[in-house]
Amino acid sequence: MTPTQWLEVHPYLRPLGDLAAEVDRAAAGIHGLEARVPDWEDYRADFLAGVPLLSSSAAAVDLEPGGRMAEAIVERLAAETSSEMLAVELRALHAELRRGDTVPRGIADFLLGDAALAPPSAGLLRYLGWTAMARFLRPVVSAYGAWRDEERWLRRYCPTCGSLPAMAQLTGVEPGRLRLLSCGCCGTRWQFKRTGCPFCEVDSQRLASVTVDGEAGLRIDHCESCGGYLKTYDGQGDETLLLSDWSSLHLDLVAHDRGLKKLAASLYDFEPAHP
Ligand SMILES: [Zn+2]
Ligand SMILES: [Zn+2]
Secondary structure, eight states, X not given: OOHHHHHHHOGGGHHHHHHXXXXXXXXXXXXOOOOOOOOHHHHHHHHHTTOOGGGOTTTOOOOHHHHHHHHHHHHXXXXXXXXXXXXXXXXXXXXXXXXXXXXXXXXXHHHTTOOSOOOTTHHHHHHHHHXXXXXXXXXXXXXXXXXOOGGGTOOSSOTTTOOOOSEEEEESOTTSOEEEEEOTTTOOEEEEOSSBOXXXXXXXXXXXXXXXXXXXXXXXXXXXXXXXXXXXXXXXXOHHHHTSSGGGHHHHHHHHHTTOBOOSOOSOOSOOOOO
């Protein structure tokens, strides 16, 4: 399944699909830097204590170059986006960022939740910033996935950046079927309990599931204790598209109409137009 095919069937997602494609093109056009993979032994104690990798001073992953990439994406899009509305917002954001003197570091801290930087269009900066940072972190996320003992994490927040999941994925076949949580920020996927709720951490059979007509592979799992829901991709092979979050925003509307609570961490917090 390609984004083009997906958008033919879901034309109401086109504005978001076009935006995602434009941001990806801008990201591909900037000078890419790669985060240095830490020495895992330095990090082991923090890992076992539940400290996300990027918050660990022992692992000391330097995020400043990722912040530089984020700034470059904002600058590039401000100069060349075809959307007039977005261009105005991007120029204001870029101008504000340029007033600071430690911009790359400030963006990196902002992405990890530090409130020192309070830019206009914070949601846009979070989205563009994480797009850049996820690219920067790819070698680290990949090496961390190979090193990490999933059974020793099983926490509700991302082992890399500490965010709550944006989505979930079911992989494999019984009896080895696994539930993974998917981070919408840094792109990490990690293992979680099959029946537990990642929001209120109730571990029971009180997870219910809603399927949507014509959406084979995607469903909404929700918790009967806290009312939180998590969009879930039940399959393998189309992770890039189906775990992108924007490609299933119509499921958020279905969940919203059923009175379920969006507790997932989404970079697409703006309300899409109703299909
Ligand atoms: Zn993450
Ligand atoms: Zn819950």
